[in-house]
Amino acid sequence: MSAFLQILVGAVLQGALYTLGAFGLSLSFGVLKILNLSHGDFLMLGGFAGYFAFLYGGLNPFAAAVLVAVLVFGAGVGYYRALLARLPSGSFRRLLVSSVMVTLGTALAIEDLTSFLWGGGSTGIPYRMTSLVWGQTVFPLLRLVLLFATLALTLMLHVFLTRTFLGRAIVASTINREGALVVGIDVRTVAVVTFGLGVALAASAGVFYATLYTIEPFMGLALTLKYLAVIVVGGIGNLPGAFLGGFVIAASEAFTAHYAGPHWSPMVAFIILVLALLLRPQGLLGRE
Template sequence: MGEVAVLAVSAVLLAGFYAAMAYGLGLIYGVLRIVNLAHGGIIMASAYVTWQLFDRFAVDPFAAIPVVLMLFFVLGMGIYRGLVRFLPRGPAGAVQSLLLLFGVWLVIRNVVYLLFTGNEQVIHTAYATSSVRILGGSFSATRFAVFGVAVIALIALHLLLTRTYLGKAIRAVAQNPDSCTLAGINVERVYLLTFGLGTALAGLAGVLASTLFAINPSFGAGELLKSFVIIVLGGLGSILGIALGALVLAFAEVFAVYAVPPYLTTAVGFVLLVVVLVLRPGGLFGQRVLR
């Protein structure tokens, strides 16, 4: 029973990072109906920015969050202004958006290779070795901090979407952009801000990832795939569903050690994805629009 409780706590902490990792991808898809393949590259780039701030200016990763959010919000708007807004809307632009944003990811990765080589980088903070004991298990204090930031991000995003004019405009555009145009909502501006916000959330995930893992220019590929699994599990376009989907994936991976060898646990999520797509294409929690 004690081992199960320890694994459950570990799964909940992991789910916090997974949810933060998928928020941006889910938000952009929910509004623009674009699968942002540059998402993994943004996470990796943000992790490198965080490492540079720590290495050159001794800025703690968690203290760097406001700077990174602002920087990647502006970057996201730049990507939208310079590239994404020229794509055709609807099914006609789906393949083009995949190719375009995959190209952005390749550019980001190769720029990082040129600037920092392919060596792995690690952020060593003063609290990196600190631990917290719960239910007989010892957990990294950093993982609790990451979980706390992820919960704050979920609450802030939920309040933004439900309590502000911008949030209501985003939800309206996600449901019917044509009607929003008739109602006087600047749909193009909503798309711009949404892409910027989604990119900023990917930047947040990069900050959190840099405190947990060693990073290199190839980092982000696995995070993109898992983010996609999470938004499919939770229901495409559902922010709260993303949190639940992250919880399902984390529990599946952590408790898979009872059934499969440790090196196969990362494949559990993809098996779960196939099963959900076959049995419940709308996701485990239904297909909702930014609730």
């Protein structure tokens, strides 16, 4: 029973982290109709940036996450302006083909260059906090703080998307791009901001990820696929759905690792992804 509960609590943290990392992918796919296969690499880059900020700048992961988010927002805007805004977008199929080519190419280039410069191997941010001990139970303080930071960020994102004009414009563009254009939303600005915001979120999630787990240069593509599972389960462009999706996948992974062995857990997300696409492509919380 205690193992069950422990796994469940761990899954909440992992799921929150998944949501934070994955939601940008959902936004860029929803608003820009671009399947960004390089999304996971921004998480990886954010993790490495946080690692170096901690090692050489002495920044704690929370300050580093803010810094990295700002930097990667700029990088994402540059990436979008330089490459993705130029994609031939005559038809949906052509945009899909060219976006797969360009983002896959970017992903391969980023991963290989990072591995070349970094030298291979995995690493993590060696940031530790003392644990709280309450009677017999030990609360890992770092995990709790990270959970609250992730939840706070997700909540801020939710407020941004539902309460501010820009956020609502983004959501409107995911639902109906033409409709958004008709009511006077500057879809181009929305597109740039969406993409920058998406990769910035992934990068800040990367800093937390590197604090909890380890990162390595070639993790990006598999991670992108896992994040696709998260957003497909939750429904494209749906933040509460993504949160649910993140939790579902994190929990199934944790339980699989516990009951069937850790080497089976990487497969869970992919199975869920394929099943979700086949059974409920609109997402768990989505409507027909």
